[in-house]
Amino acid sequence: MKKIVFILCCLLSFGTIAQDLQISHLRCEYRLNPLGVQTNTPNLSWQIQSSQRNILQNAYQILVADSPEALVKNQGNVWDSGKILSDNSIQVKYQGKPLLATKTYFWKVKIWDNQQHITAWSKAHFWQMGLLSKADWKGANWIAYEKLADTLANPLPTDGKKDKVQGNNILPIFRKSFAVAKTVKKATMFIAGLGHFEMSLNGKKVGDHFLDAGWTKYDKQAQYLTFDLTKQIQKGENVVGVMLGNGFYYIPPVKERYRKLKVTFGYPKMICRLALEYSDGSKSTILSDNSWKMSPSPITFSSIYGGENYNANLEQKGWDTPTFNDQSWKLAKIVDGDIELVAQMQDPIKVFDNFSAKSIKKLTSGNWVYDLGQNASGIIQLKVKGKMGDTVRVIPAELLKEDGSGNQKASGSPYYFEYILKGDGIETWQPRFSYYGFRYLEVKGATPQGEENPQNKATLLDLKGLHIRNAAETAGDFSSSNELFNKTKDLIDWGIKSNMVSVFTDCPHREKLGWLEELHLVGSSVRYNYQTQNLFKKGIQDMKHSQTAEGLIPEIAPEYVKFEWGGDMFRDSPEWGSSGIIVPWYLYEWYGEKRELEESYPMMKRYVDYLITKGKNHILSQGLGDWYDLGPKPPGVSQLTPMGVTGTAIFYYDLTIMEKIANILGKTEDAKQFKSLSIEVKNAFNKTFFNPVTKQYATGSQTANAMAVYMKLVEPEYKEAVIENLIQEIKGRNNSLTAGDIGYRYVLRVLEDAGRSDVIFDMNNRSDVPGYGYQLARGATALTESWQALPTVSNNHFMLGHLMEWFYAGVLGIKQPENSQAFKQIEINPQVVGDLTFAKGYYDSPFGKIQSEWKKSANTFELKVSIPANTSAKIYLPSKANTSIKELITNKNIKQQGFENGKSIVEIGSGNYHFIVEN
Numbered sequence: 001m002k003k004i005v006f007i008l009c010c011l012l013s014f015g016t017i018a019q020d021l022q023i024s025h026l027r028c029e030y031r032l033n034p035l036g037v038q039t040n041t042p043n044l045s046w047q048i049q050s051s052q053r054n055i056l057q058n059a060y061q062i063l064v065a066d067s068p069e070a071l072v073k074n075q076g077n078v079w080d081s082g083k084i085l086s087d088n089s090i091q092v093k094y095q096g097k098p099l100l101a102t103k104t105y106f107w108k109v110k111i112w113d114n115q116q117h118i119t120a121w122s123k124a125h126f127w128q129m130g131l132l133s134k135a136d137w138k139g140a141n142w143i144a145y146e147k148l149a150d151t152l153a154n155p156l157p158t159d160g161k162k163d164k165v166q167g168n169n170i171l172p173i174f175r176k177s178f179a180v181a182k183t184v185k186k187a188t189m190f191i192a193g194l195g196h197f198e199m200s201l202n203g204k205k206v207g208d209h210f211l212d213a214g215w216t217k218y219d220k221q222a223q224y225l226t227f228d229l230t231k232q233i234q235k236g237e238n239v240v241g242v243m244l245g246n247g248f249y250y251i252p253p254v255k256e257r258y259r260k261l262k263v264t265f266g267y268p269k270m271i272c273r274l275a276l277e278y279s280d281g282s283k284s285t286i287l288s289d290n291s292w293k294m295s296p297s298p299i300t301f302s303s304i305y306g307g308e309n310y311n312a313n314l315e316q317k318g319w320d321t322p323t324f325n326d327q328s329w330k331l332a333k334i335v336d337g338d339i340e341l342v343a344q345m346q347d348p349i350k351v352f353d354n355f356s357a358k359s360i361k362k363l364t365s366g367n368w369v370y371d372l373g374q375n376a377s378g379i380i381q382l383k384v385k386g387k388m389g390d391t392v393r394v395i396p397a398e399l400l401k402e403d404g405s406g407n408q409k410a411s412g413s414p415y416y417f418e419y420i421l422k423g424d425g426i427e428t429w430q431p432r433f434s435y436y437g438f439r440y441l442e443v444k445g446a447t448p449q450g451e452e453n454p455q456n457k458a459t460l461l462d463l464k465g466l467h468i469r470n471a472a473e474t475a476g477d478f479s480s481s482n483e484l485f486n487k488t489k490d491l492i493d494w495g496i497k498s499n500m501v502s503v504f505t506d507c508p509h510r511e512k513l514g515w516l517e518e519l520h521l522v523g524s525s526v527r528y529n530y531q532t533q534n535l536f537k538k539g540i541q542d543m544k545h546s547q548t549a550e551g552l553i554p555e556i557a558p559e560y561v562k563f564e565w566g567g568d569m570f571r572d573s574p575e576w577g578s579s580g581i582i583v584p585w586y587l588y589e590w591y592g593e594k595r596e597l598e599e600s601y602p603m604m605k606r607y608v609d610y611l612i613t614k615g616k617n618h619i620l621s622q623g624l625g626d627w628y629d630l631g632p633k634p635p636g637v638s639q640l641t642p643m644g645v646t647g648t649a650i651f652y653y654d655l656t657i658m659e660k661i662a663n664i665l666g667k668t669e670d671a672k673q674f675k676s677l678s679i680e681v682k683n684a685f686n687k688t689f690f691n692p693v694t695k696q697y698a699t700g701s702q703t704a705n706a707m708a709v710y711m712k713l714v715e716p717e718y719k720e721a722v723i724e725n726l727i728q729e730i731k732g733r734n735n736s737l738t739a740g741d742i743g744y745r746y747v748l749r750v751l752e753d754a755g756r757s758d759v760i761f762d763m764n765n766r767s768d769v770p771g772y773g774y775q776l777a778r779g780a781t782a783l784t785e786s787w788q789a790l791p792t793v794s795n796n797h798f799m800l801g802h803l804m805e806w807f808y809a810g811v812l813g814i815k816q817p818e819n820s821q822a823f824k825q826i827e828i829n830p831q832v833v834g835d836l837t838f839a840k841g842y843y844d845s846p847f848g849k850i851q852s853e854w855k856k857s858a859n860t861f862e863l864k865v866s867i868p869a870n871t872s873a874k875i876y877l878p879s880k881a882n883t884s885i886k887e888l889i890t891n892k893n894i895k896q897q898g899f900e901n902g903k904s905i906v907e908i909g910s911g912n913y914h915f916i917v918e919n
Contacts, residue, residue, distance in 0.1 A: 036128065104186070107125055221339060304434055467498075484767070515576065702737065748803065862917075874908075
């Protein structure tokens with residue numbers, strides 16, 4: 001029987017849908033009603049909701065006002081764009097009157113569509129400006145408990161070199177009392193605390209953040225936070241309290257605690273401006289200065305690498321309330337601080353999941369080990385009862401030793417949390433300024449409630465692990481009929497979110513450093529899952545501030561240590577530094593972020609100029625190569641792929657991207673130079689590494705052949721043969737992988753693009769060879785640093801998380817064509833391979849949610865899709881060349897585009913569709 005494709009267009013496939021054309025998801029600089037906007041020309045975006053199909057925006061109008069009342073009257077007294085004929089609904093640049101520091105602006109939008117409809121005005125949204133210049137701080141001073149001598153500062157220590165141990169630092173608390181006599185209309189706090197701060201108002205913590213503010217290259221830039229305190233300010237006396245921690249700003253040089261780095265920018269300090277607006281139109285300002293009072297805090301030790309100690313006997317009850325007597329406190333010291341202050345626009349870090357013990361075991365040492373069941377970035381929360389002076393030490397660990405105790409050998413030792421009881425009943429505590437990656441908690445000095453306690457130790461009433469991560473919104477989800485793939489998705493996700501903080505770190509314990517290759521290699525996997533636009537933009541700023549005078553973008557940013565072990569291999573790898581070029585480009589592709597291309601162009605160009613100086617006949621052989629590939633030796637520097645292959649391939653890729661960017665920015669002469677140089681690099685690469693007889697690159701490794709294809713270094717007549725050699729290399733190893741940190745993403749991309757997701761399936765639907773299933777079989781609950789889940793390295797990394805991208809782009813088929821930005825044009829091309837019988841998921845794109853759900857049986861294949869308004873899509877359906885297409889409801893809006901690689905292609909507009917292919 002001839003195969004027939006039935007196309008069923010179901011308006012209600014995904015539940016109740018709004019019947020009217022509406023505007024939603026208004027965002028300013030990617031954020032909902034943001035505070036502290038730092039730019040004079042913020043970008044505005046919105047999404048369009050409609051129950052109808054084929055909805056496209058034809059025009060829009062934006063109103064921006066300086067008061068809600070003006071906006072209600074449809075008075076755009078700051079900016080009225082008028083009716084703009086455009087389909088653009090993302091990254092619309094504000095073009096109104098000059099924006100003023102600290103001021104709040106209110107905005108709304110309406111649109112006209114392609115079916116003669118016009119929306120009502122959207123709901124009103126707002127943004128509040130930050131402090132745009134040094135003058136906007138109104139003379140606020142940096143204040144501190146003590147000043148570190150300039151001779152002891154070391155903002156970029158060299159790895160391995162000795163330093164002078166100076167002893168511990170005092171972690172201060174500050175308080176400022178002020179009176180409010182009038183009704184407050186608006187109260188906004190702008191505050192920076194280095195390394196981190198926690199703020200309270202009248203005895204209550206402000207917000208729910210952890211480790212404010214984001215860490216940066218502190219000798220160049222620091223971030224401040226903006227808080228709306230309007231509802232918390234009271235008439236009469238008020239008190240602002242601030243507690244400071246070290247973070248990466250100062251790492252205490254204590255021999256008894258783990259210390260990966262020796263970075264020292266200075267002792268903790270803070271600066272703030274509280275702007276008060278009253279109902280009568282008057283204003284006042286509270287600034288940080290030497291009128292603030294200060295005292296040591298109960299935190300007696302805090303290190304981002306060593307842990308945190310807290311002595312509850314040093315607490316001063318009510319220290320941040322109006323009734324406290326601070327006569328014995330010192331006046332704050334004014335210290336210098338001539339660095340750029342910028343608003344934190346990436347999401348804050350917050351506490352998310354909390355884990356209770358799955359099991360509790362007693363060791364022969366008398367300590368107790370809690371197994372939380374999940375390896376994650378986090379802190380502890382303990383509830384304890386005991387005598388004054390009882391000391392509870394909690395040692396977090398990813399793994400256990402043979403005797404059942406915590407094993408920190410591969411994650412940084414010694415690290416622990418320590419709490420000294422005050423002895424007045426039930427006491428609850430959690431750290432404020434340090435975190436670690438762990439699954440197990442070893443407890444010393446306390447006995448779990450209900451257990452025998454002959455030594456009368458403190459009684460541990462409860463102990464939890466609190467997972468902390470960047471609070472980026474969820475962007476997508478994936479599930480399938482293959483349970484191993486579902487578990488792999490969770491495995492990678494825990495690796496991602498455990499390393500998603502103020503930067504994308506390599507691991508949440510031993511290093512916590514921003515190794516840059518992960519930004520571009522695992523970036524797509526991250527973006528399918530989380531709305532991390534601003535976190536990637538923050539990473540770009542870190543690269544700009546870490547770039548050297550010679551143009552080198554080092555392998556880590558912020559660069560807190562100058563790695564010289566092994567020469568410059570841990571500082572100068574093109575596969576890492578090229579994030580300075582690739583990440584801005586990917587932001588443009590994924591979100592239409594043209595402004596970042598403009599602002600990052602000088603950095604990019606300087607890096608290309610630097611790489612030119614490092615080439616030998618255009619071949620770049622420095623660095624780490626295909627890091628952690630699977631070879632005969634323990635993992636590390638590339639084993640199977642010769643040095644020069646990956647670095648030169650990335651260099652060529654950089655040049656092709658730079659040509660595109662230069663053309664977009666109107667820099668035509670630069671574009672010509674990049675193109676000319678790319679041709680020279682391509683010729684040198686092929687001359688050096690390609691064997692025209694065997695159709696192999698270099699050693700014929702998976703990485704070498706895949707990168708040559710992906711970067712388009714292969715001449716067209718050889719491409720098919722090189723891909724076939726890649727496939728045969730994989731099959732010759734019984735479908736097992738060898739590519740490492742750099743190469744594996746390109747192996748997956750090349751196979752998927754070639755329609756060979758069956759090979760990807762065979763490589764990853766197994767647990768008997770190193771890979772994701774292998775890690776799961778060995779008990780991993782987060783993605784490990786090595787394919788082999790070795791206990792000698794980190795067991796919570798995300799550098800190998802490339803398969804997540806395939807789950808979305810390959811299995812669900814959600815992607816965009818090469819000439820599209822922000823998924824304006826969409827492709828749904830699911831790869832139905834292996835034993836998969838269904839898959840479903842979504843990606844929330846800048847234009848709205850893209851959904852793909854398919855299932856197959858012996859006789860049918862069904863695909864449900866949802867395409868957001870103001871976009872269009874091509875759908876790829878499995879069929880034969882002579883298959884006729886029959887549409888059950890209406891054929892008005894369905895077009896058959898063609899036939900390709902065993903699939904029929906249909907074009908659709910926005911809406912919900914249900915395609916059925918029957919035998």
